[in-house]
Amino acid sequence: xxxxxxxxxxxxxxxxxxxxxxxxxxxxxxxxxxxxxxxxxxxxxxxxxxxxxxxxxxxxxxxxxxxxxxxxxxxxxxxxxxxxxxxxxxxxx
Numbered sequence: 070x071x072x073x074x075x076x077x078x079x080x081x082x083x084x085x086x087x088x089x090x091x092x093x094x095x096x097x098x099x100x101x102x103x104x105x106x107x108x109x110x111x112x113x114x115x116x117x118x119x120x121x122x123x124x125x126x127x128x129x130x131x132x133x134x135x136x137x138x139x140x141x142x143x144x145x146x147x148x149x150x151x152x153x154x155x156x157x158x159x160x161x162x
Contacts, residue, residue, distance in 0.1 A: 091114075093114075098110055098113065098114075101113045101114075101117055105117070
């Protein structure tokens with residue numbers, strides 16, 4: 070098996086791995102893993118953090134748009150304007 074050099078690993082996009090020590094309740098982590106269908110603790114934590122970030126972005130967007138409190142954010146259907154018919158040119162003759 071060929072080992073990648075650091076320059077090759079970081080050559081495409083941002084690839085960052087880090088280790089953190091977290092104190093998480095075992096029961097909560099097990100429930101989260103089952104709820105999201107993750108096969109590992111790392112995957113469950115990653116999915117949870119991604120969901121948290123999406124939820125916070127949704128809340129900021131709702132506040133920015135001035136939505137009424139207590140109403141969920143829903144996608145607004147787009148309306149396209151009907152095309153304006155081109156006028157026929159009259160040729161003087």
